[in-house]
Amino acid sequence: MAEERAVQEYGEETLVKEIPPKAADLSKWYTAACWKAELFDYTPVRGSIALRPYGYALWENLQRQLDDRFKATGHMNAYFPLFIPESLLMREADHVEGFAPEVAWVTQGGSEKLTERLAVRPTSEVIIGVMYARWVKSYRDLPVLINCWNNVVRWEKATRPFLRTMEFLWQEGHTAHASHEESAAEVARMLEVYREVAEDVCALPVVTGEKSASERFAGALHTHSIEALMPDGKALQAATSHDLGQNFARAYGIEFVDKDQQTKHAWTTSWGLSWRMLGGLIMMHGDDRGLRLPPVLAPYQVVIVPIPKKGSEEAIAALARQVRERLAKAGVRVRLDDRDEHKPGWKFSEWELRGVPLRLEIGARDVESGRVTAVRRDLGKGEDGAKTELAVAQLELGVHALLDAIQQGLHAQARAFLDAHRFDVSSREEFFDLLRRQVGFVRIPFCDDPACEAEIKSETSATTRNQVPLAQGEALTCVACGGPAQTLAYFARSY
RNA sequence: CGGGGCGUAGCUCAGCUUGGUAGAGCGCGUGCUUUGGGAGCACGAAGUCGCAGGUUCGAAUCCUGUCGCCCCGACCA
Known part of the structure; x- marks a missing residue:
């Protein structure tokens, strides 16, 4: 019945039950695709999702890609408290003002009312500033290069899975650094890490640049971002890197004695990327059949049916098991779907919905010919190269080559979209017209x-995404x- | 936070106008036959009708409140 209804509403080309075609309604497609793929589920907690194992596996893979790069650039992981006493939060005026509307407060512990409220961290600059003040005494203690993997809470009014949730990972x-040169270099270095992860790992092309004053992080001197473009022409801020100057060092007392025996405030930075990135790559890459995950991130890179x-x-079955063992040994994340309760066609649909990049079909014909049938998720049915045959003898080579091709294929498609929806204009009329029509980056x-900037926003709902001098x-x-003119600025409506 | 829509079985929904004690399809369980694009038959299990009040002999249905989800806007690293 749901299928009949979907066909009535959207026409015969509806490929997956209960998901509208992506082009018909991007919002509905997005939430339905994420949900049907079992990335997340709704919970009794308003605006807060449960990340299901398949979704968590996706996050873990992104986490590992980032973490390796953080380590390679000299950082170590640490952990700081979830609760921040109100009096501490108040010390950096801009920061407080910026976050006040979305801070959750703890006012009671057990049966006792607290004498001082505790903020649930919306971000950790405050508590980390306090700790760095204890740890930094001399220029020899610098730089401090720490990363945290944690959750934060922001009291959001309108939430969407991954893109904006009250609690997120x-x-x-x-x-913290001894000079502004050093801290500015760190901000640039980490922005570049984000750009590389977006492009090479998530297959998501982005534009990089600096935020305008009105879009800047509360309390920062400069905020840089990477911005991706979604299929509806809206921008998605995928990560930010902040030059905090000495603002937080002053507010929280991060001081050190420099080589010249002068006591100075440290220069600090902060930079973050959330599971919103997952939402971005899902929205960008997915199609009418569901998710299309980049092989580098996919929980299962290959499914054998x-x-x-x-x-x-x-x-x-013996050949299927052999293929699984060999691929696993070759470092491929592989799943053999030998469930008896579903027919092959059902499995095809399900794994396509869940975004597995490559499917290997193994039937009687393949056993006889010494080949397996390989079907790429990044290409449409019947498209050139979508279905190929791999010699079992060269299995590992063939699979790796296909996974590389799929990773590049997704990136190329997203790149082509971005290039087709990025405009340089020189007339005011054209500028406002393109923004009102929500066509992409202008x-x-x-x-x-x-x-x-405010006038542009009130006329078009678009804001500066980022800009370069x-x-x-x-x-x-x-x-x-x-x-x-001071800068070259990208404008778009944004998520 | 404003405007609109929706909460009935795991999912998609019907039932509500006109109150009489809950249904369909899919899915799920068991068995058999099947399997190169969401299989067929048989039997079976499954719902505090979002929640709380109220009206009534009686509420999924009428009234009030409340919570949640979706869409659009405002706000928002």
């Missing part, structure tokens, strides 16, 4: 004046207001 890096045939069951020479000596005028 992320990492937050916090570093045996095609039983009367009389050949044992030979087919880039202009920009004055970086908050008043001009104009080249030295380049004299351009702001496309929006005609004033002297």
Whole structure:
């Protein structure tokens, strides 16, 4: 009945029951696809999701990719408290003001009312600032290069799985340095790590740059971001890297004696990436049949579906097991779906829905020919190269080559989309028109004046996503207001 | 936080207008036959009708409140 209804509503091309075509309703497609793929489930807690094993596996893979890179750039992991006493939070004025509307408070412990409220961390600059003040005494203690994997809480009014939840998983890096040169270099270094992970791991092309004053992290000197573009033309901020200057060092007393025997405030940074990134890559890569996961992140890179045939069951099962063992030994995350309760066609649909990049079909024909049938998830049915045959003798080579091709295929598709939806304009009319039509990133020479930015926002709902400085000596005028341009800025509506 | 929509079995929904003690399809369990794109038959299990009040002899149905989810906007690292 649900299928009939879906066909009525969306036409015959509906491929998966209970998921609308992606182009028909991106929002509904997104939540349905994530849910049907069993990445998450709703909970009795408003705005808070349960991350199911398949979703957690995806997060773990992203985590590992990031963590390896953090370690390679000299960072170590640590952990800090969930609760932050109110009096501490109050010390950095801009920071407090920025986060006040979304802080959750603990006012009671057991049966006793607390004398001082505890904030549930919306981010950890405050508590980490306090601790760094204890740990840093000399220039010899610097730099401090620490990352945290934890959860934070922000009292959100409107929530969506992964993209905006009240509680979410992320990492937050916090570093302290002896000079602004060093801390600024750290901010740039980590932004580059995020860019690389987005592009090479998530297959998600992004634009990088600096946030405007109105979009900046509360309490930061500079905020840099990577921004991805979603299929509906809205931007998604996928990660940020903040130059906190000496603001937090001053507020929390991170001081050190430098080589010149002067006592100075440290220069700190923070940088974060959350499970929102998963939402971004799902929304970007998915299609009418469900998720399409990049092989580097997919919990299962390969699923083997045996095609039983009367009389050949044992030979087919034996080959399937052999293929599984060899791929596992070759470092491939592989799942043999030998469940008896579903037919092959059902399994095809289910693993496509869940985004497995490569399916190997093994039936009687394959056993006889010494080959297995390989079907790529990144290409459509019947598309050139979507279905190929791999010689069992060269199994590992063939699978690795296909997984690489799928990773690149997804990236290429997303890149093509971004390139087709990124515009440089020089007339005010065209600028406002494109923004109102929500076509993607629109880039202009920009004055970086908050008043001009506010006008653009009220007219179009679009905001600056990020921007880069104009080249030295380049004299351009702001496309929006005609004033002297300071930057090249990307505008878009955003998630 | 404002506007709109929706909460009935695991899922998608019907039933509500006109109150009389709950249904369908899919899924689930058992058995047999099947298996190269969501199999067939038989039997079976499964629902505090989101929650709390109220009206009534009687509420899934009417009234009030409340919670949650979805969409659009505002707000928002």
